[in-house]
Amino acid sequence: MENRKCPDCEGELVKSKTYAYGETAYFWQKPWGKPWFKFAAIGGNLKLFPWACMGCGRVFFYFDEKEFEVVKMEYQKKRVGL
Ligand SMILES: [Zn+2]
Numbered sequence: 001m002e003n004r005k006c007p008d009c010e011g012e013l014v015k016s017k018t019y020a021y022g023e024t025a026y027f028w029q030k031p032w033g034k035p036w037f038k039f040a041a042i043g044g045n046l047k048l049f050p051w052a053c054m055g056c057g058r059v060f061f062y063f064d065e066k067e068f069e070v071v072k073m074e075y076q077k078k079r080v081g082l
Contacts, residue, residue, distance in 0.1 A: 002065070004051055011055020019047045019064075026050065026061060030071065032078055046071060 004013040019026060026048040046068070048061040063071070 004060075004062070006053035006055055006058065006060075008058060009053065009055040011053045013051040013053055013060060015062075016050040016052070019049045028061075028063070030074070032074070 002015065004015075005011070006013055027045040028048055030044050030046070047064050049064065051060045051062055052058075053060070062068075
């Protein structure tokens with residue numbers, strides 16, 4: 001179980017059960033062009049999971065951790081121009 005703290009009040013953040021409900025889904029789209037890996041499992045849109053603070057009621061969005069690792073890698077490669 002992932003643990004996150006609220007950056008405002010240090011309350012405990014609780015991850016939403018799902019990232020989508022009905023036709024509503026939250027995502028973040030990579031601003032850069034075509035993916036480096038044509039056949040990568042992760043396309044241009046990344047799922048965002050809402051996390052709610054049990055201290056102050058704010059909601060924060062976080063990537064799925066595995067997807068984020070891949071995007072972070074792509075971003076770093078892009079920055080160093082590989
Ligand atoms: Zn809070």
